[in-house]
Amino acid sequence: MVKVLIVDDHPLFAEGIKAMFKPEDGIEVVAHTINGNAIPAILDGEKIDVILMDIDMPALDGIACMELLNLKGYQTPVLMLTMHQSIKQIKSALEKGAQGYILKDASKAELVQAITETSNGRNYFHHKINDQIFNYFRNKKPSMTGAQVLSEREKEIIKCVADGLNTKAISAKLFISEHTVKTHRRNIMHKLQVKTSPELIKLAMENGII
Amino acid sequence: MVKVLIVDDHPLFAEGIKAMFKPEDGIEVVAHTINGNAIPAILDGEKIDVILMDIDMPALDGIACMELLNLKGYQTPVLMLTMHQSIKQIKSALEKGAQGYILKDASKAELVQAITETSNGRNYFHHKINDQIFNYFRNKKPSMTGAQVLSEREKEIIKCVADGLNTKAISAKLFISEHTVKTHRRNIMHKLQVKTSPELIKLAMENGII
DNA sequence: TTGCTAATACCTCTTTAGTGGTATGAAAGG
DNA sequence: CCTTTCATACCACTAAAGAGGTATTAGCAA
DSSP: OEEEEEEOSOHHHHHHHHHHOOGGGTEEEEEEESOGGGHHHHHHHSOOSEEEEESOOSSSOHHHHHHHHHHHTOOOOEEEEESOOOHHHHHHHHHTTOSEEEETTOOHHHHHHHHHHHHTTOOEEOHHHHHHHHHHHHHOOOTTGGGGGOOHHHHHHHHHHHTTOOHHHHHHHHTSOHHHHHHHHHHHHHHHTOSSHHHHHHHHHHTTOO | OEEEEEEOSOHHHHHHHHHHOOGGGTEEEEEEESOGGGHHHHHHHSOOSEEEEESOOSSSOHHHHHHHHHHHTOOOOEEEEESOOOHHHHHHHHHTTOSEEEETTSOHHHHHHHHHHHHTTOOEEOHHHHHHHHHHHHHOOOTTGGGGGOOHHHHHHHHHHHTTOOHHHHHHHHTSOHHHHHHHHHHHHHHHTOSSHHHHHHHHHHTTOO
């Protein structure tokens, strides 16, 4: 029986998943938390074979949870669960050592397979994810790889732009010169390889910068 | 026993909910569909007390499903289920006659209560939703109320802008004059009461237009 | 020390966005 | 029949963004 810990901020979802598994599936949800910080305590308290982790969580998201686990040296396989097939999330998850990645629109059979695979130390990626990864390496768009190289100041500028402020207003708000704001904006656009501000905002929102 | 039809495009979620209800809850999921167009056939085929409907669906979304049901004269109570506490969605749902509105981050107990209430012809609104409605009537911000008044063409233009196309590129893509695109953009900005395109994209993404 | 980067600031120039209008044909609805 | 809405198109003007540079300061790390 594979023992699963669910990390998800939606109680309904977690309870649903828990109730879904029948003994014949060989999977049992033994714990659930909405708080990433609670994971170590749970792992220390009982045997967990697989962590089923939602990526989209308000405070401590799935990626941050992975970092926490890595930092503390836990080796429990993690299966990432998400609504979105965002390449940034997929990439982050892979980098942090996630064992698998599955979409919330998967079927129960797929989830069972995913958990079984990851519990055995193998990797599992939903077929839709494979397509995404394929596309990514094809286009080699830095898309949001660049998000990681954005400085705090740059992110601050992006938020201002998203709020409808123009360069002058941003300079006034942040107490810096208009020229500086322009330079920042230019650097941002270059880093993220977008040509217009609207596109920048779309990219930023898709990747959680805003 | 309250008989429930689930309309949701995520099989995992639907299966989870279905498995979650125990006999003592007095609720039974008797049908599930991912296709809104299939609802009438299901309602005609068996007795359904409550429709548990996801709002965020790709093709025919929850609001559109409600319209379909209204059009065909079905009176089955509908409990809307959603991830987002978007005032636009709430408002639309209310207008279309939804009996209740609950968030996906509700607990099982809340869902049971919500289904029970709606099956008895009463209204149910999640407490977080109440807060939203309160805020809405307080601020009376047109924010995304305006989304409803956007024409299809206008939404198309917004998507182009979000993809980084400028006015000229949009005109070429849609085979219309640059002047026309400018007029559309101006109308959009006015309707949504934003002053810059980046702000427009932020608003559009927050409200599911993109 | 040397090298790298973030944050700051300035200049010039071209392109685009944004704002003020007006107008027409088609379709939808009262 | 009339009104409204949508999509279309045009003109003229101002404001802003975008693209090409260069440069100084502070801090951090190899």
